[in-house]
Amino acid sequence: MTNVSPNPADEPKSAAARLFDIRLLIGALFTLYGVMLTVAGFFTSDAQRAKASNININLWLGIGMLILGLLFLLWQRLNPLRIEPSADDARPPNPGGH
């Protein structure tokens, strides 16, 4: 941003580093949906099951979504998000804080 604005010191700095990690939300939503559908799978009526070509689709979809949700949470745990400052404001590291 150095040569764009007349007085760079006055311009606010990017707050992009404060962005949350979407994997948390995907993981939470899919885990919740997964549990809801899996439980529903045990209570799906015969009529509803017959509709789905005799596949207990709520159960299978629920298990699938649960696994995906847990995988996202695990991925987020193992490799947390680090948003580095973009190349534009690459300047000597400032130990005073960010």
Next chain:
Amino acid sequence: MLRLDVNVFDYVILAIYFILVVGIGVMARRAIATSEDFLLSGRSLPAWVTGLAFISANLGAIEILGMAANGAQYGLSTVHFYWIGAVPAMIFLGVVMMPFYYGSRVRSVPEFLLRRFNRETHLFNALSFALAAVLTAGVNLYALALVINALIGWPIWVSVLLSALFVLAYILLGGLSGAIYNEVLQFFVIIAGLIPLVIIGLHEVGGYSGLKEKVSHTALGPNSFDTWGGTNVGHWTNPLGDWIGIVMGLGFVLSFGYWTTNFAEVQRALSAKDLSAAQRTPLIGSFPKIFIPVLTIIPGLIALVLIPNLGKDKNVTYNDAIPLLMNRFLPNGALGIALAGLLAAFMAGMAANVSSFNTVFTYDIWQTYIVKGRRDGYYLKVGRVVTVVGIVIGIGTAFIASGYSNIMNYIQLLFSFFNAPLFATFIIAMFWRRSTPWAGLYGLIAGTLGAGVMHFAGYHIAYFYPGGVFDPTHGKINAQMLNFYGAITAFVADVVVTVVVSLVTKPKPVSELGGLVWGIPDPKAPDPHTVAKPAWWNSPKLLGGTSLGIVIVLSLIFN
């Protein structure tokens, strides 16, 4: 039309989803301090996020329902829209063009034209893009309202206002990050919603071979699984016309034009955290693109087999293929997921257009021509106001579309003429340093006119009618094929005029072209030795080559 059997369980699933949609906007708000944070996510996102958003911005519900309809209407030839009609262009964008876009630090596609050519070319492109984007947003909104009205019975105006309000909330609060994060979430939900249709449907018809066997007894006939059958030039019988139209028109001009110059797509890559992530954005997106036909074309064909009179009765049109299957197969629960995915996909179609419109309007029109040189905080405010204005215009468009659907069709046709020549101008701009500022403008105008002229002339050419038999009512014309040939015309007209005008006008000095044209390095670019090299598995060439290899193998299997 059908009414879905939605119960409380489905509504709970929908409610959870929509709370999260707004929640993403609320939580992304704290990451916005500058106009670039709001309009370009502060260029901070990892490649897998931008890559999935790249594909999701295109995976709107109109696309999903439309491709299922094409599957039922044209058979497996519809894969041309995915394989030859998307993947090569996405690879080209990532491997070849992204260094010019991301490396030159432009903030939008029109801004590239401003730096490379002149203000006239820039304004022509920025205005036509901004207009097309808000109108497309409105068309998506209207299509969403139609589907909600049919499936769960809400009045059109309620769904128009309600869904516009949701999109407004998450873009106004979260900016592009809000839009992109919602696109990533939507990607997984729509896939979770569509997979059950494919599994149950294939089980019902006896697997893929059973489907093939049963489709051969329908109106589509036994050739419906030959994707390249009947594409001979001179006497085509394929529903998409001859191979020149498919390869050059769809695969080259239209596809490259859409994927490499449409800012709603390129913007996702510009929001990536570095050049390597920007390059990988379309490449990562190309892998799901290869396999999405399983979730759209296959349900279309299943519906053709299982739903009596599909496409022949006004109440069961081809576009209803997926909702009809949802109604027939899905128990409450799975139905709620599929409905959430479908509604999210409609909103994504609108949000992608609104979030690219506000960027082009703020940077390319307001900051460049109307109010220049203010502080960044001012343009952040402008961006927010423009977002609201864009959505209000979208709502207006939706209401106009509900009264005069023909007008909307003509307007969309008109904008397709503006899009057709874009790739020609960009490819010459990036690879021929001699092409001049005025050639940019006149090339685009010539290409736009070429597409328009071909469109109207084509109706009088017998070759575009099945069997080469002219139909005076024009009803039987192969509109897809004419569309492909119109694109070829636009490309040729643009190239010819760009070259001729370049030869008689003055080029820009090389010193102003650094980083914008092949072979002229950017003096401000960081020294390549100081930039960390990405790991070998993140190499754009490797990712692009793998994706292209999969497409070639699949094309050989399903020829």
